[in-house]
Amino acid sequence: MKPPSPPIRKIIWVNVIFFAITTFVALIGAPTYIYKYGLSFFDITLFVFFMIATGLSVTAGYHRLFAHTTYQTNPIIRFLFLFFGAAAFEQPVLDWASQHRDHHQYVDTDEDPYNINKGFFYAHMGWLMFWEHDVDHSNVKDLQKDPMVMHQSKYYMLWAAGSGIILPVLIGAFAGHALAAFIFAVCLRLTLVYHATFFINSICHMFGKSTYDIHQTARDHWFIAFLTYGEGYHNFHHAFPNDYRNGVRWYQYDPCKWLIASMNYIGMARGLKRASRFRILEKRLAAENQRTNELLESLIKDPRLANALSVFQTHYQKVKNSLLAWEETAKEYKRILRKHVSLNNFNLRSKAFKEMKSTRSLFQRKYQKWNRLTNKDPILLTQFLLSKAA
Ligand SMILES: [Zn+2]
Ligand SMILES: [Zn+2]
Known part of the structure; x- marks a missing residue:
């Protein structure tokens, strides 16, 4: 266990500008484009593919595989999660997992990077712009042993720009739809995946049911689960962080749980951890x-x-x-x-x-x-x- 370090306060301008541009293009560019040119089946397919691939790589990959190691999988799946996870522009997995482990260990205190007691906006996305915490990799030594994780961390901007911007725009350009790809599969998709992920740290620490632990801020929220492939059952998740499921009841909407279980069924995932x-x-x-x-x-x-x-x-x-x-x-x-x-x-x-x-x-x-x-x-x-x- 590392000793809590004094917080570092700084404004991350790169993040502020990046959020501003992607949000602007998503809010203004997307409707303008549809009004002027309409949307083709190709544009929609590319957008949906990148929504699902990057969203699942954050939830089933960054979160449940790397941050919590709730199951094991082969290097190809690990690579795909690192590749499409980088495309979500939510930092390298090494930093993401380190901060997330801090979030679980120090939840609702000053050492929690997205401490809900600093307000809804801070927990939602303010923490990425008005940086008030320190990233200390001493809690991710297991991940540092993986050369692929280290490569993604070292050359993060190459991975992120390659998978998150260049690849979708190139695919779009082959079909003569580069601009649509940039607006929908890059900017709109980034904005939607951002806020869906951020809702876990904001809404799911304020609204919903305390089914398993009434003394913490994490809550089960079915609608956020619907937006995040099952991550909204956050009260359960904080009570049993090592369980590969978040929606533990069979009827709870948790596509990540179904994906991991299916991968296990066909021999692509093993060692699935379950609380009894x-x-x-x-x-x-x-x-x-x-x-x-x-x-x-x-x-x-x-x-x-x-x-x-x-x-x-x-x-x-x-x-x-x-x-x-x-x-x-x-x-x-x-x-x-x-x-x-x-x-x-x-x-x-x-x-x-x-x-x-x-x-x-x-x-x-x-x-x-x-x-x-x-x-x-x-x-x-x-x-x-x-x-x-x-
Ligand atoms: Zn939480
Ligand atoms: Zn977690």
Whole structure:
């Protein structure tokens, strides 16, 4: 672990100008071009290809492969992620991963490069323009061993300009659409991929659900997940950063998870890291329990509720008891697992798991009633309790 270093404050003019030009061309150039010339199928295909290739290289590549090493893959895929990742103009992966690891380790403090406590805009993109942090590569020694990563870092501008500007414009020029390629596949695409990525650090640290950890700013936001190939389940991600999934439930929209799982299926990815479903469930229930406790504490302080609290507390105790029962079963399950894992006793393991699930659903049935109650607006809840006391 590195000691926190004093922040360096400077304005990165290159980034300010780059953001200004790409945004201007995207906002003014794109509609003007469509108005004057329309859009061909080729222009749209090139734009969509670069949107997906560069976006996925940041999310499944820069983030889940390089920054968190949640899985392993072959050098060809690593190269493709480095190549199209550079095209997103979000710094070399070495710097990106180093800052991102700092973000997880020091989240919401001064050592967090995109600390949300410095405001929405700072966490969104201000941190790239009004630089107030230090990039220290001591937390990316594993990545420094990869010659391809080091080459991308050393000759970053060549990689980024080659893959992000020259390649799309050249492809466009072959079809006689160089200008359209520059406006759509370069500038508009960059602007959209930028803000989608930045939303994770701004919106997902301010708005959404705290499903797994109520004491941190990271939130699960389904709409941002939709814009970022699944990265919006950010509360889960901060609770389990080494899991290759961000949208952990099967129905949650997480194309990165599906891509990695598919690569694994055809032998192109291996060593996929998953948090155990029991740890995930434990965390979820602990979060609900904390939420309930905190709400109860705030209500206890309300003098108008002196008479109503007994109703509230009886209900609370019921929920708490079933949580405790569930925790006991979880412990028992862990004991059985530990004992039989070496014997690989499938019957015992599946019996323990079934037991675990039935206790859990019992808890959830009780919990759901409680959840409906506690999810109410605190003022409505107070009124509800007052009506009970009347
Ligand atoms: Zn975060
Ligand atoms: Zn992360």
